[in-house]
Amino acid sequence: MSGKHIADDSLQPESFEFSAESEAKITTILAKYPEPRKASAVMPLLDLAQRQHDNWIPMAAIDVIAARLGMARIRVLEVATFYTMYNLEPVGAWYLQACTTTPCWLRGSNEMMRAIKDTLGLDNHQRTEDGRFTLLEVECLGACCNAPILQVNDDFYEDLDYDSTVSLIESLKKGEAPSVGSVKGRQGSMSKDGPTSLVSLKDKDGVPAWFQDQAASVGGDD
């Protein structure tokens, strides 16, 4: 393992500027913090810069953000290198973040990784030669109940195994993103064989009788 790699000078743009769209968001973000505490906005601003700039943050943007928030440049860079979510060098248009933390590993993330290696030839931190895919191993993505998880850009694909990972990647290669969520078609985090708990409370329509009266007043669950 090594620290985060910062793109070489040859790849760094001369300058960076927030787009008008980002500027509008910055105004909202800054409004959340009192003026002397505006450094708190460093994380959302880094995120904005990354979204605006092909999913990676150039050093010029670090300077811009530092000046904007009255911080030392090194403080901004510290934050940008601390979190895996920030990229400091170009990544592929399909940016894969594979979870290999214990729950995902117990549920077969090794197989998922093997599929990625077999289809794309990628190990951790690598980018394909055509530049379209980048792989990063990450820690728990917070969706363990549907482990293992592969995050593609902003979306989660769940319940992967070797074969489903291969077919997911094949469609990504074609430029198609299959519908997100469980590849096994389970609903939410429900057991893959359908509901296993609270079943006795259900009537024929799948709604507990006692709930019907309350639903309107209390509002549904999430």
Add this chain to the structure above:
Amino acid sequence: MPKLTVDGVEVEVPAGSTLLQACEAAGAEVPRFCYHDRLSIAGNCRMCLVEVEKAPKPVASCAFPAGDGQVVHTKSELARKAQKGTMEFLLINHPLDCPICDQGGECDLQDQAMGYGYHSTRYTENKRAVADKHMGPLVKTIMTRCIHCTRCVRFSTEIAGVTDMGMLNRGENAEITTYLEKALDSELSANVIDLCPVGALTSKPYAFVARPWELKKTETVDVMDAVGSNIRVDARGSEVLRVLPRLHEDINEEWISDKTRYACDGLKRQRLDRPYVRGADGKLKPASWDQAFATIASNVKEVSGKQMAAIAGDMVDAESMFALKSLMTALGSPNTDCRQDGTKLQAGARAGYIFNTTIAGIERADALLIVGSNPRWEAALVNARIRKTWMRKPIKIGVVGERLDLTYDYDYLGAGPQTLAEIASGEHAFTQVLKDAKAPMLIVGQGALSRADGEAVLATCQAIAEQTGMVYDESRTETPGEDGAEPTVTVTPAWNGFNVLHTAAARVAGLDLGFVPGEGGKDVEAILKAAKSGGVKFLYLLAADEIEAKAFPNCFVVYQGHHGDIGAQAADVVLPGAAYTEKDGLYVNTEGRVQLGVGAAFPPGEARADWKILRALSNVLGQTLPYDTLEDLRMALNKAHPVFTGLDVTESADWSAFVEMSLTDGKMDDTVPFASPIENFYMTDPISRSSATMAACTEDFVVPKRKAAAS
């Protein structure tokens, strides 16, 4: 005031103390790496774990507030186990390279691993390796050794005021670096070497030079500026290998500037190690002491006292100046001056030429006016003290002079005399700031005082001090207590906010002992002019290296000093003297504090301590000085000038004497803005000009800025 028990000892500590401070107060030793009492608390090394009864787990004592009734154990089984465990973790990735590490023998990790570690490792996996970082010509990095205490980061951010250091990445991948691996552009940068508890940051010029136990350590004072930083000089044989800071709370705390630390390699180059006499062909030729003295004697014979003159340099000890002054007086010459830069300060009223507030006193100030000075370069540690004050409490700072990065925020008031005149007349808004302040102060630098109109500047500064209440005596105010209770008395201690910031280590002593023109005598400017025109026929330069080095065809010049620098080039006879590390002597810093310098090595070759040379010469000239030992000389000095009696004290100087002194009522020259006399912090005197390290620093830090300014 919480009361607690540490290892069975009951202690009471000030409210707000940490547990670690309480443990120290109780005499218990707690191991630590990241904690440093002059830096903010990080609490990230976990080495200071102790057991606190009723706490669920061991606590990091450096970051835990001391509370009433706590029962603390620093040596219990639990505490020991926690400390040993932390040490084991720290050593997981620390290389076992002590035999080739420069920190060896003075390494906190080494020492504490002996005291608080297991005897052997249980770790067999690979250790991590970290690429070394470039941090400039002074700091060598071996980053695999870093234990991420972040002391260096906190020092540079908090004390040095240069926020370019930081820790990138995290966890096992964490690395200390500077932004884009640029060298740390601070005059105090090398202090991180002392702070680093391991061998990650070590001294580049001193790399692989010596082991600490080989060195003879001498406690002395620095003369690279007028701060009088307390230092320790480490020498092996007659070679000075390094200079380290020594704690002095009232002067340098525990820091020193990079010049103080690293100019010492200049002590080995360009040295005068034997006398020289200029031959008939105009070239300096090696000579014996007798020949040199004889040449001087034969040239002095025909010259009357009035035609003789002496100039003392910026690093000379007080005793030598006193000896030379006595000799010149005996020869009948009133033409003596120690103010090489032509500063218009006058001897006599001490309050008018010292840093009255004292360096530690800056922390009491709540308003500060800086006039014609760049304290960052003229006195880096005075600047650090200003920054410290600025960090800790509200203080309004105004600057008249150059607009520079001083590491703290200030109001830029103006460039020159006009602004100063406005402040004096009350037209300027800053006058009110000074008036409203409880402890206002003013610092005037040599850049403003060594101009032709320097005396007018001094008079204006004096007027500002008078008008804004910068000087007052102790006062007591009584608030009557209610219902017959005792009245409360608040005492405001005396305050003098008028400060002259010197750049030359010898200057205050020179003024104290009156190394200035006597009755009808010439000052530096007049001496040099007369030397050129023939009015002065015999000129004695006592380590005076900042004068114009043109030859004086009609004047016989003797140079006594330690480096073949500017002064020696103009001389007809060169007498090799001793540098500050090679002789005992008294120095008076800008605060007027007398300190004792102690020789750490012998002068090279035939060079001798300066007072001895003067004593021997006086004998040859038939005006034998009445002292045979340095003690005799010091006694005579003390008798003539009692200020030299008290060592390491700052006595308040009589302000009224300065007010009564007649200063010019001439006008300041509006057309010329104030500028600092120092163009390059790293090269200000013969020693630093000869230093290869200082040359490298100039190359790295000063030259690029000059280029940028020029384009």
